[in-house]
Amino acid sequence: MTTVGQLVLSGILIGGIYALMSIGLTLVFGVLRVVNFAHGEFLMVAMYGAWAATRLLGLNPYVAIVAVVPAMFLFGMLVHWLIVGPALAQPHLVVVVATMGLSILMQNVGLMLASADLLDVPPLLGGRSWTIGPFYAKPELVIGFAVAVVCTLGLRWMLQASYLGKAIRATVQDGEAAMLMGIAVPRIFLITFAAGSALVGLAACIMMPLFSVFPTVGLNFVLIAFVIVVLGGMGSIEGALLGGICIGVVQSMSSYYIAPAFGQMFFFILFLLVMIFRPSGLLGQKGTANLGINN
């Protein structure tokens, strides 16, 4: 029983980290209706940033947030201005191929600048775990989970209550009407994309004490992020948290009871099952999956 409890706890905590990494992707999808295939490489760049701030400047990885998040916001603005914005007016495939080109470009520039070595930062508390009743938990995971929950609630509140949030929701519901009401829709897109990128920066700082960074680190995580975002319902912020927790638990249970290698297979199968039986995801709007967003 303790084993099951421990597995569920670990799964939930790691799921929070996965969710944090996916929130930016789901936000961008929900508003711009595009999938950023370079999302994983954004994470890679931000993790290198967090690594540099920790190892070279001697900052605590959590303090690095104040530098990495604004930097990623600017980076997101730049990418939107150069690539995503111009591609929005084109058929859907253009933005897919362009962000994929960006992903290849960033991965290989990373390879040229940073070599393929794995870089990491020292764990908190010298790698000791916290004990919670009969269970153990890494402090980095507990902090990450808490940040994910705060981030989800904060973003939710921001979308509901603030002027910017209302403008974003109006844009999602009816872009043309929003524009007629004086909302600068292209600017909403720019801010949303940059905010999505900044959230990746936050996730990177939280993840740096837990995972190593290398130029192709994005690919592993982006596949998980895609699964989570679709599972939770594309564009749904709470859905990403729920989806992340589901994937975390499925992964930790299946790696313990079956085999680590099959753990990944399980969540891709889970993903396909959700696509077959509930294409709008757990908390997504019904019908999103078969809206004609491809043209």
Next chain:
Amino acid sequence: MSMSVAAPRTVGRWRLMPARGTLSLFELVLLAAFVALVAVRLPQNLQDVVVLTFLWAGLALAWNLAGGYAGLISFGHAAFFGIGAYTSTILTAHLGVTPWIGLWIAGLLAAAAGAVVAMICARLRGPFFILSTLAAAEVVRIGALNWVTLTGGPEGLSILPTPSAANMVFASKTAYAVLMLVYLVVVYGVTKVVEGSRYGYYLLAVRDDEDAASAAGVNPLFMRTSAMALSAMLTGIGGTLFAQYFLYLDPTHVISPELSFQLALLPALGGLGTAIGPVLGSVVITPLSELLRSYLGHAAAGLHLAIYGGVLIAVMLHFPGGIAAALDRLATRWRKRAP
């Protein structure tokens, strides 16, 4: 697609530029150039580039049948490629079946897998379809990685390198170039027949407006499933040819997401839903990336792919219709200027 009302330029009874359903002078000249590339004695490394350009062009055309004509943007074609490569290799290794027969079985298995994927994802559109095909291919890849008794797992499978025409293993690269050119011409021929046929027009109708097509009596599920099966079959056969050329395969190389991306990027870059587009995509990109790799590979790891990524972004933003559309626009401008 040019909107010009001027009559298409012809030389004798041949059209100059590629068009749906007929052969043009452009295509014949390109074919003649390909034949010349096979016939001329090139250095080994350039022959390698020629072989790969033909193979990738064929694969890009196969992807385009689903992605371009039927609108089924798949990021999971590596699964069909891998199924093709493994099927023929396993048949040879365990049952002694020659790849000349194995490639048909490979094609049929890949077609079945394609039909299953199309039916699973039948209701999904846009990014949902893309991501589902990616997930389906990951399931196949992880399966291949762990079914060690059949696939050799991560260590992969080798094919006996003794040259033997009966086993589709050749000593000369020229033989492989001929093989790949035949593959390219066959897939091109299938594409031309499809795009000129009633079936091809049905595919476009389903792609452009499913409701209208369905109201006019076209069955969208059948069209999507059959287009995906045909595309997967040709991709699977390409997988067999790839295995016979490299004589080694493992899940990381033949079923990776990167391979799926590559299979989709070439036709997107060349021009979706045209027969000539995927060929042009491969003719531009394959030599570019292969030559950059051999000349820059040692100087800076990753530089050739970084350039490749940059080219992808630039071309897609400036020519959303791909190289074929850019060429078409150029030809139209020239036609208007000519007396």
